[in-house]
Amino acid sequence: MSERVVPDGERRRRRPTKRGTVLSEQLIVDTALRLIHEHGAAALTVRRLGAALGADPSALYRYFRDTDDLLLAVADELIGRTLRTWRPSGEWRSDLRSLGLRIHADYLAHPRAALLTFTRVTGRANEMRSVDMILGILRGAGFPDAEAVRIYHVFVDQTLSFAAIDAAAFTLPEENRELEELAWRERYARLPAGTHPHVAATAPVLVAEMGRSAYPAALEMMLSAAAARLAHLRGPG
Structure with a gap:
């Protein structure tokens, strides 16, 4: 267009x-x-x-x-699909966890659209609602405004970045995905301790871990850091 x-x-x-x-x-x-x-x-x-x-x-x-205007509407629709299915619990850490995982899953349900839209700012209704909602969760938890905005920024960029990484893997041809999985199982898992001691020592865990998304673990690390920051801001007692 x-x-x-x-x-x-x-x-x-x-x-x-x-x-x-x-x-x-x-x-x-x-x-x-x-x-x-x-x-x-x-x-x-x-x-x-x-x-x-x-x-x-x-x-x-x-x-x-034009087609870019349509692409922004598609991006906003992906956000809207998350908002229509997600329900808050009222506990900020639980809410950000479940929301992040829901966003990640909804993007992976449409990996090609995710790769086209994850960097875009739509300026549309669903995105505006999501920004306000996440900031509300953080402000309601007691984060000062500057901290709430900073954590919002980290949360959203981390979620969308991992969604894009995982979407890119999903869109690889099946043969390429199988070759990558095989490399961990057949090459890394068999490296000798004499030349690669740390890979050899952790091989079973390494192979299992590299076969799944790192997003849930990264999300927990981010939430733990945010919780520690909130505790620091509140001070003793």
């Missing part, structure tokens, strides 16, 4: 597609997310979207300025 601004009144018009489907922003976003999941970034063209929707590609301009 190229830049093409359509008046708001025109954007609100609803006309059935050739298949009789009434277009909406949500339908277009859901279709784009599905196409990205199946085909990657190459799917994000008006021609492919129009074909998938059974609509004239020009109709998409009623809802989005």
